[in-house]
Amino acid sequence: MSAQVIEAQDLTKRYNGVPVVKGITFSVAQGEIFGLLGPNGAGKTTTILMMLGLTEISDGQVRVLGYDPVREPLQVKRRVGYLPDAVGFYDSLTAAENLRYTGRLIGLDAGECDEKIRSALDHVGLHDVTDRRVATFSRGMRQRLGIAEILLKDAQIAILDEPTSGLDPQATIELLEIIRNLKQRDVTVLLSSHLLDRVQSVCDRVALFSQGNIVLLGSVDELGRQVLGGTFNLDVEAEGSGLDARLKAIPGVTDVETFGPNRWRLKTDRDVRSETAATVMGAGGKLLRLAVEVPSLEMIYTRYFRDEELGGRDAA
Amino acid sequence: MQREGSPWRGLGVVTGKELADHLSSVRILVIELLVVITGFVIVLVSLQQIRNVTAEDPFLLLRVFTRSGEQLSFVFVLTLLVPLVAIGLGFDLVNSEHNQRTLSRILSQPIYRDALLFGKFLAGLATIAISLTAMWMVVLGLALYQLGVPPSGEEIARAALMLVVTIAYAGVWLALAMLCSVVFRSAATAALTALGVWLFISILWPLLSGHLVNVFVPLQAGSPDELLSGLATRQAVMRLSPGALFGEIVSVLLDPSVRSTQQSQLAAMGLALVEPGSIPGAPLPLLQSVLIVWPQIVTLIASTIVLFVIGYVVFQRQEVRA
Numbered sequence: 001m002s003a004q005v006i007e008a009q010d011l012t013k014r015y016n017g018v019p020v021v022k023g024i025t026f027s028v029a030q031g032e033i034f035g036l037l038g039p040n041g042a043g044k045t046t047t048i049l050m051m052l053g054l055t056e057i058s059d060g061q062v063r064v065l066g067y068d069p070v071r072e073p074l075q076v077k078r079r080v081g082y083l084p085d086a087v088g089f090y091d092s093l094t095a096a097e098n099l100r101y102t103g104r105l106i107g108l109d110a111g112e113c114d115e116k117i118r119s120a121l122d123h124v125g126l127h128d129v130t131d132r133r134v135a136t137f138s139r140g141m142r143q144r145l146g147i148a149e150i151l152l153k154d155a156q157i158a159i160l161d162e163p164t165s166g167l168d169p170q171a172t173i174e175l176l177e178i179i180r181n182l183k184q185r186d187v188t189v190l191l192s193s194h195l196l197d198r199v200q201s202v203c204d205r206v207a208l209f210s211q212g213n214i215v216l217l218g219s220v221d222e223l224g225r226q227v228l229g230g231t232f233n234l235d236v237e238a239e240g241s242g243l244d245a246r247l248k249a250i251p252g253v254t255d256v257e258t259f260g261p262n263r264w265r266l267k268t269d270r271d272v273r274s275e276t277a278a279t280v281m282g283a284g285g286k287l288l289r290l291a292v293e294v295p296s297l298e299m300i301y302t303r304y305f306r307d308e309e310l311g312g313r314d315a316a
Numbered sequence: 317m318q319r320e321g322s323p324w325r326g327l328g329v330v331t332g333k334e335l336a337d338h339l340s341s342v343r344i345l346v347i348e349l350l351v352v353i354t355g356f357v358i359v360l361v362s363l364q365q366i367r368n369v370t371a372e373d374p375f376l377l378l379r380v381f382t383r384s385g386e387q388l389s390f391v392f393v394l395t396l397l398v399p400l401v402a403i404g405l406g407f408d409l410v411n412s413e414h415n416q417r418t419l420s421r422i423l424s425q426p427i428y429r430d431a432l433l434f435g436k437f438l439a440g441l442a443t444i445a446i447s448l449t450a451m452w453m454v455v456l457g458l459a460l461y462q463l464g465v466p467p468s469g470e471e472i473a474r475a476a477l478m479l480v481v482t483i484a485y486a487g488v489w490l491a492l493a494m495l496c497s498v499v500f501r502s503a504a505t506a507a508l509t510a511l512g513v514w515l516f517i518s519i520l521w522p523l524l525s526g527h528l529v530n531v532f533v534p535l536q537a538g539s540p541d542e543l544l545s546g547l548a549t550r551q552a553v554m555r556l557s558p559g560a561l562f563g564e565i566v567s568v569l570l571d572p573s574v575r576s577t578q579q580s581q582l583a584a585m586g587l588a589l590v591e592p593g594s595i596p597g598a599p600l601p602l603l604q605s606v607l608i609v610w611p612q613i614v615t616l617i618a619s620t621i622v623l624f625v626i627g628y629v630v631f632q633r634q635e636v637r638a
Contacts, residue, residue: 045637052424054636074321074426082424088417092337104329105425146421 003030005157005188006051010060013046021046022212023060028157028190028205033183035199036192037297038209044192045085047209048159052082065156078106081150085161087142091135095126095145098134102149113152120151124178140171147178150187158182160191164198176202196297208301216304224295227304233293234266236276240285250275262288319428326427330435331442338405338443347404348447351397352454358390359455363462374599377467378474378570380459390455391566394482395559396518398448399489403510405443406493408503409436410631415503420636433631437494437624444486452479470572470602477606478569484616485562489514491623498627498634517557525553543587547578561616565609572599577608 006028013021021043028034036044049055051062053073061068067075089098096117103113121127124144129137137145143163150158163179164172179202182189193199199206200220208216208223216223231254236247239262247264248256252275255267266276273290280287338344362383366376373379381390410433413419423429456475460467467475492513496506529550554560564577574580575591582588600608 049420049637054420054423071318072320074325074428077424078426080424082421084417084420084424086417087421089421090337090418091416101329101333102422102425104333105326105422105427107426149421 004028005030006034006062006064006190008047008051008060008062011047011050011057011062012059013043013050013055014058019058020212021050024207024212024214025060026207026214026217028188031183031186031188032204033179033189033191033202035203035206036190036209037194037196037199037206037301039194042209043212044209045161048082048161048190048192051159052077052080078153079155080157080159081153081155083143083146083150083158083160083163086139086166087146089134089137089142089145092133094131094133095121095137095148096130098145099149099152103152106153108152116152116154117148120148121145123151123181124148125174138171140167140175143167143171143175144178147175147182150182155187157188157190160189162193163191164193164195172198196301200297206297208304210305215308216300220295220297220300223297223300227300227307228295232268232271232295234268234272234276235289235291235293236264236266236280236287237262237289238280238285238287240280240283243280243283243285246279246283247276250279321426321428323428323430324434326425326431327435327438330427330432331439334409334436334439335442338439339446343404344443347401351401351447352451354393354397355390355451355455356458358388358393359458362390363459367463374468375471375474375572376463376465377456377459377471378572380455380463381475381478382567382570391478391563391570394566395485395562398444398482398486399514399518399559401444401447402440402486402489403493403507403514405440406490407497407507407510409440409494410497410627411501411503411506412497414501423636429632430628433494433498433628437490440490440494441483441487444490445483448479448482448486473602474569474572474605477602478566481562481565481569481613481616484613484620485558487620488558488616488623491620491627495623495627495630498631518559521557522554522560525556526550529553544578547581551578551581555612555615558616558619561612565612565616568605568609572602572605573597574605575600575608577612 004027006026008024008026010023010025011021012019012023024043024047036047038044046055050057051064051069053069053076057070061070064076065079067079069076089095090101093101099117099120100113103117108116118127118130121130124147126141126144126148129141134142134145147158147160147163160179164175167175176198179189179191191199191203203220205217205219206223207214216227218226243262244256244258244264247253247266250266250272252268252270252272253266254269257265257267259265266272271292273292277287277290359380362380366379366383383389413422413432422432452475456467489510493506493510496510497503500506500509533546533549551560555564567580568574568577575594579588606613
């Protein structure tokens, strides 16, 4: 599980001397879902294209499954599936014909190809539109067809560029489910997105991009601790007397804010839900609500950049 | 740094797919119908004339291609229409992949860009070759049927060579159209540019070049040598147009009595080229005819290669992202 399938070292891309990816270093382990997150124009797509050998690398190097995409792009592209941002298919061909073309480019023989196409289309839920022209497909269907293409390829790594952008919520949920299934097939998934919340739910680890740099790297929890200072917010709603003082006394609680009668927000350095419940019960109170606020990527992201800005201003 | 793997990988697949696209597309059907019908009509008219005029001609069949019926010869129509077909096929070969957003997906399959570009060119050329061959057969068949004279082996050989040269001529325009489709993202811009070049080179240049040369090197009726060198200059300028090259090649190939590419120009001035020791009007052997226009044939093929290579270099350096 721990073998590194993608290793980037000081990867740099300059367009006409202007750096758009500035020496990033990261690695992706076999079987994980890795998110490249950041605003548009932060260098995510360029990084992906460099990994596939579709654009030249200005400096540094990257190994994908042990191959160098600059010198051995065919080896890399044989093993890596790529779903581009707003993927396109030949409108005049049917879904199956589009996949058959890909299959032949990969080098599958005809019988094997048709079988795989059927199972891939089944898997992404497009089996009933197999022989319909792609021109009639919605955005979500095209994205799913793109994933079917990756399945057809038996890719070891799936690289998905903005897979959920432009999809309605239902289609997004379905697509994320398909992405989770990829992981179960032991496919390493690398996905890029500027929609943080959507991605948070599927990613094992994320890299936050900003202006060509990776500014944060790790699991969402780790990043939360790192950026938010390891505090959890616990919202408590309970009826009972003298709860104020008792809540403050719970070990691990650093601060208590009172929002109103019977409503508090506890700042804690660990998860103290059970202790809180026990405390309220112990005081003979009635627990109405107990909610822990999980750190969201959105929060981490905005907090990080606000801190950066403040830090910058302080330094100046 | 050397890349690994064959640039030809996937070439057959790309060619097959593109060929299938071409053969099933409505646009190509329309263009080809236009060409076939025009060719058909012109051949019928010229056949009528040949039957009336020529009683005994050893190369009767070849006259079908060159004899003008109502001012237009079959060859002249080919000179104008073949570029149109090639441009029609080629102007959106590459930019349509950009516009349909299929380019990055296809290039992420294990093939090099070389295979994609070359496959598209081959498929386009094959499409043109198929339709030209079909048309050539229709014309020959019609001629045999109407004239009722069995053709000699040499006539068939000369007609076949003309077919090959026509395909090479189409190659130049296909390569030009493809270059436009690589350079311009918008299919409309690419089509207009290619058509503009076609209009200029095929129609304006033959009109302009004579006047241009007259301004700098006036043609005087002096000694034969002066006259010939003056003609050579005009011809050299004319030859910047592939249409002029094609015309020269075909006029020599299809008429065994033509011994020089300057003959028709001299004839227009009421002069004739008589080499010492030759019998005027006697037919040349096929090989000699080919030798006369060999440089022109090579030039046609070379310009195809040059245009393709420019497109190739631009395409290799292009970013795939939309």
